Amino acid sequence: MKVTVEGQEDWGNQSYDELFRRILLDLGITRMIDEVHMIIEPENSFFLISLRVRTATGAKSIHEVAKVEQKPEGAMLTITNELYAPRLLALLWRDYGRQRVDQLSRFELMVRGIKIDELEEKMLDPGEELKQKVLDAVWRLLPEGLKVRHNIYSEGVLTIAATEHDMKQDWKDLAEKIHAELESGREEV
């Protein structure tokens, strides 16, 4: 991951570089970020972060990652792609609660009291989860008082400019420029 921090204060720049790396590590998405560019101007209460995210694997239905059978007690799932196992379990816990989801073995799950048709529509989408985690990371990093924001989002690149009072046109233009730079970086990659 390439991190560039521009600003007047060396200590602050370095600490924000380190802080962001720690936050990503905490959220477990360090390897999913390609490049980060930050511009910090404390004297103008201006902060800009632009980051390019790697593409997450595509969404899969439950039927693609597990064999689903109807049993008298409920739906029996036999995991066929273990890579999705934690996500599948988290999804079932979220939707049906821990009380109703039994882990019979490493690959077998039983969701009590449901019909298998209910699982038809459910999708495991790592991309959506990644997006949420990236937003969480940026939210944790952004100085708390800078509430006026200008966001730009395109496929895989997210740029947020934040300030305390009025968002100047120059800053919006700068955000567009940095966003475009990171987008062109994606094409090179």
Next chain:
Amino acid sequence: MYEVMMFDGGVYRINEFYELVEDVGGFIIQKSQAQQTINVTLAIPEEEKVVIERKTDELGGKLINVPLAGTEIAVVAPTLGRHHMPHPVCDIAEHLRRYGAITVVMGLARGKGRKTAQITADEKRIIEEYDAAVFVLGNFKDCIVEEKVRLFEEIEIPVAVVCGPELEGLPSCEELVCGIGRKAERMRRAEEIEKLEETAQAVERMVRVRRKELDEDPLFVHPAEIKQAIEDLDPVRENLRPAPIVLHLDGLRVKIPFAEWKDTLYDIEIYGRKLGEIANIRDASLTGSTLIDILTKCEVEYRDLKRSS
């Protein structure tokens, strides 16, 4: 002169230890028990230290020097948001507790931002109820020097500022510790622990200065003596809050409602006098608490003189 220290050991025969402390004229300031282990903060007359040391050896415990015992310190963050807590604010508070202080963590309502950062009169009043305050600030020099400095400029208790960038000095504060700043994880690396030590030492220096000031015009009684007199009150004994009585350098906080118990507290007898005559008893900002500010010997004499004339 009392010496404050902490006994760290087991619960086995601990009552013998309590009795000895009482026999030598000392006080138990605080007890904190976790299963079989117990930490007891105590104040004893300096000359009796040898006896206590001997008993501690006998019980298989150890005595730890706790220079901040008998103080209540506020650790203040610009807000209670994820950006400041739990790290480094709680790390600092936790480290100060190792030195014997009782700490509270506070987040200001609108301390975030640069020009928008502010502190209310109420918040100042609350902070001033403590013995000292530690303000934990961020990573940018410009922001701290130009704006954040306003947060603590009118605080009337000793203030230590903890921040990220190296600053040569900062007005309106007694101590300054640089090199901490915002943290996303627990401070556990050697250099970070060193910074926590530095913070604790800075607070210790402020407390030492305050103690010296108090020695110049000593309090009428030691706060621990009042604690001993009020700890058997029903509302205190039945209080479920972690530390129902907290010692301050010049008084104490009792966690019982002021309106309900002020008269009882006023009438408590200390060395033949009513507590209300040798201390100011007032309502605390912390809900359901009462503050007792002990008067100095001179103040009590002056009051007596005024009354007799």
